[in-house]
Amino acid sequence: MAWTGQQRVERVVEYGGYISIQPRAGYAAEVTESLRRCPTVGENVNVFLKEDVPEAFHYRAHRLILEIVVIAKEGYMIRPPQTAYSVPESVGSYEGNHGFDNTNGRNPDMRAVLYAVGPYFAQGVRAGVVEQVDVYNLLCRSLHLQCHANNGTLAHVEPFFRPGVPLETGTSFRHGVPLGALMFAVSALLFL
Incomplete structure (x- = not known):
């Protein structure tokens, strides 16, 4: 250049x-x-x-x-x-790069696969397209946390959950693990 x-x-x-x-x-x-x-x-x-x-x-x-x-x-x-x-x-x-525009159906190779496994998730559900901005809502819902305002839509990830699983708020995870410890563990895994 x-x-x-x-x-x-x-x-x-x-x-x-x-x-x-x-x-x-x-x-x-x-x-x-x-x-x-x-x-x-x-x-x-x-x-x-x-x-x-x-x-x-x-x-x-x-x-x-x-x-x-x-x-x-x-x-x-x-x-x-x-x-x-x-x-x-x-x-x-140079295959395997990411970060290209995948909005409105562009570059379908940029799509990812989302698997949701756990006690609150329905088995065998195949959902439509879930935008990256919706993943925050999925994490909050699965940890029973109230989501802060964000660009995602809870309705896009709701099909992943078993019917009747309530949305609860609180400071601890289901099995008594303090939420802070859980989030620290998740953050540590992301930076490995």
């Missing part, structure tokens, strides 16, 4: 299906336009200012999202800046 905007960019996070860029103060528009016009890059990615990211992505309101979001188009991936490869590069033999 011919663009040498290092002094205009503070930080680049992620790679693969998307990256986030934090430009130096006052350079957001310049960096965005440079990426959009860059030969062999601009036509293979969508570049958004944070506030312009499509609502369907649920990826623009959080304080940790950087000012510019670059999303690779289908068939392309974005390499980390320390590699000697072009940005973006055709995925070709």
Whole structure:
């Protein structure tokens, strides 16, 4: 890539299906336009200012999202800046990447499989599409916790549960394990 905007960019996070860029103060528009016009890059990615990211992505309101979001188009991936490869590069033999747009039926290969097993889940249920934003509701419901406001929909995961399982609230898990200990264990597993 011919663009040498290092002094205009503070930080680049992620790679693969998307990256986030934090430009130096006052350079957001310049960096965005440079990426959009860059030969062999601009036509293979969508570049958004944070506030312009499509609502369907649920990826623009959080304080940790950087000012510019670059999303690779289908068939392309974005390499980390320390590699000697072009940005973006055709995925070709790089199978198994994730982070590509799967909203509204796009890129069906980006779908995941959700298995729900436990004392509150119905057996043999095959549900329709469950969005990633619905998983929080599934976890809260299965742990008998009241969900905070979120972008998911409880009705999308309700078919997974046995009929008659009440939605309870409380601070401990069914078998007396303190909820804090359970959440610590789940968090530890996620970071392994």
